[in-house]
Amino acid sequence: MCYTQFLDADGTASGELPDFARDAQELRAMYRLMVTTRLLDRRAVSLQRTGQLGTYASGLGQEAIGTAAGFALRDEDILIPAYRDYAAQFKRGVPLQNVLLYWAGDERGMAYEREPARHDFPLSVPIATQVPHAIGVAYAIRLRRQPRVVLACCGDGATSKGDFYEAISCAKVWDLPIVFLVSNNQWAISMPVARQTGAQTLAQKAIAGGMPGEQVDGNDVLATRHVLARAIARARDGGGPSLVEALTYRLHDHTTADDARRYRAEDEVQAAWARCPIKRYKAWLEAQGHWDAAAEGALAAEAAAEVEAAARAYLGQPADPPEAIFDSLYAELPRALRWQREQVRARGPLGDGH
Ligand SMILES: [Mg+2]
Numbered sequence: 001m002c003y004t005q006f007l008d009a010d011g012t013a014s015g016e017l018p019d020f021a022r023d024a025q026e027l028r029a030m031y032r033l034m035v036t037t038r039l040l041d042r043r044a045v046s047l048q049r050t051g052q053l054g055t056y057a058s059g060l061g062q063e064a065i066g067t068a069a070g071f072a073l074r075d076e077d078i079l080i081p082a083y084r085d086y087a088a089q090f091k092r093g094v095p096l097q098n099v100l101l102y103w104a105g106d107e108r109g110m111a112y113e114r115e116p117a118r119h120d121f122p123l124s125v126p127i128a129t130q131v132p133h134a135i136g137v138a139y140a141i142r143l144r145r146q147p148r149v150v151l152a153c154c155g156d157g158a159t160s161k162g163d164f165y166e167a168i169s170c171a172k173v174w175d176l177p178i179v180f181l182v183s184n185n186q187w188a189i190s191m192p193v194a195r196q197t198g199a200q201t202l203a204q205k206a207i208a209g210g211m212p213g214e215q216v217d218g219n220d221v222l223a224t225r226h227v228l229a230r231a232i233a234r235a236r237d238g239g240g241p242s243l244v245e246a247l248t249y250r251l252h253d254h255t256t257a258d259d260a261r262r263y264r265a266e267d268e269v270q271a272a273w274a275r276c277p278i279k280r281y282k283a284w285l286e287a288q289g290h291w292d293a294a295a296e297g298a299l300a301a302e303a304a305a306e307v308e309a310a311a312r313a314y315l316g317q318p319a320d321p322p323e324a325i326f327d328s329l330y331a332e333l334p335r336a337l338r339w340q341r342e343q344v345r346a347r348g349p350l351g352d353g354h
Contacts, residue, residue: 001201004227005217009275011283018226020071024290030071030221031285034063034278036303037087040096041252043307044103048256052315056103057125059084061219061251064277065183067091068224068246072232073151075116078141080134081123082153084183084250092117096310097317106320107328127188128158131167131180138176138241149235150178151228157188159205160196168209171241179231180206180243183218185250190263206243218246219277222284249275322349 006015020026041060047053059066062084070091073079079088086099093114102109102123110122121137124130134152141148158164159182171178182202186193199205206213216227224246231242249272253260260269285291323345326337333341 001203002214003216004214004223005220006222006226007217007220007280007284009219009280011280011287013222013284017222018229020225020229021222024288026071027285027288027290028295030067030225031278031281031291032299032303033067033070033087033091034221034281035299036096036306037063037066037090038278039303039307040086040090040099040310043311044100045252045256047100047311047314048103053100054103054105055255055257057083057255058252059086061272061276062183062185062248063087064221064281065181065218065224065246065248068221068228069151069153069181072225072228073149074232076147077116077149077151077232078137079117079120080130080137080150080152081121082130082155082158082183083123083125084155084185085123085153088151088153089117089120089123092120094120095313096307097314100310100314101317104314106317107324108317108320110328128154128161128163130154131158132163132170134178135167135170135174135176138171138178139174141177142174147236148177149232150176151181151232152178153181153183155188156182156184156186156193156202157191157196158182159202160188164205165208168205168211168241168243172210175238175240177235177238178241179228179235180241181228182243182245183248184245185248187250187254187260187264189254189258190260192264201245203243203245209241209243211241211243213243213245215245215247218248219275219280221277221281248277251276319349321345322347322351 006013041058044056048056066085066087070088094112094117098109112118131152131154134150138150184202203213203215216223218224227244231244323341326341
């Protein structure tokens with residue numbers, strides 16, 4: 001099974017780096033996205049801890065994968081994200097505050113106005129349900145003979161589900177322009193990978209689907225972008241589907257409703273921090289002369305201001321009326337639900353007719 005890594009945990013590079021690694025401006029943009037995503041993540045957790053946000057799934061430690069995906073896709077491609085793929089969504093034009101709105105249970109968090117995010121899917125919380133949906137999207141692309149590719153994202157836990165196997169089976173049988181990106185963060189809530197599959201790797205599940213599969217160091221943003229871009233280009237050129245397993249680690253609890261200290265050892269988490277994607281990438285950028293303390297200071301201030309503005313925009317958003325819960329279910333609401341909607345509307349925001 002092929003495994004790609006350019007940057008080790010210290011940020012020392014090896015192997016022949018891809019062409020994009022010569023574009024300093026692009027490299028810095030990738031770093032900015034990773035740092036901004038981590039700051040937004042921290043702000044989201046603190047909003048939840050202070051009762052100002054619903055349950056939130058942190059992407060701490062997985063910033064390189066979303067960033068790599070965002071930069072590997074072309075605008076015309078379609079991102080079908082799992083939760084924790086925030087960086088990819090931000091790169092595609094989803095405003096930071098939309099993620100906060102989403103986890104506050106507000107449908108408007110999924111209303112993406114800007115291109116190219118406008119034609120992407122919202123992030124998916126149910127496990128693996130988005131993967132067969134991605135097959136439908138890729139099938140439509142092929143029917144229309146469009147030169148576009150679907151990036152279907154899921155986690156390690158999703159690969160244990162029937163939805164996943166059905167999707168990889170269809171993908172190759174119909175030779176669809178799709179890339180499956182599996183973020184293996186080692187845990188499906190409290191279930192470690194070793195207890196959910198006997199397979200040595202998740203990438204080898206590609207063999208069952210009859211497509212190429214490979215592993216990449218998901219904490220190495222250069223390697224992950226390179227491997228994804230190659231798989232996406234192959235799909236675009238008619239080379240069919242493939243599967244990329246990005247190896248990473250979930251540094252936070254599963255969600256803010258979880259306490260991972262109850263089921264995993266602290267030394268495992270500490271060891272994972274040593275492989276932090278941001279730390280290694282920054283070290284490499286500095287060694288290349290693309291980054292320094294002044295740039296870091298400026299970014300810290302810019303990103304903090306951006307995240308704060310997003311938090312303020314989110315907190316300042318007037319709440320949707322209660323009957324809005326009916327409004328994104330159907331193109332045309334069935335009669336029984338129309339009646340319910342009217343009852344809820346008549347009762348008002350406090351539910352008591354006032
Ligand atoms: Mg997982």
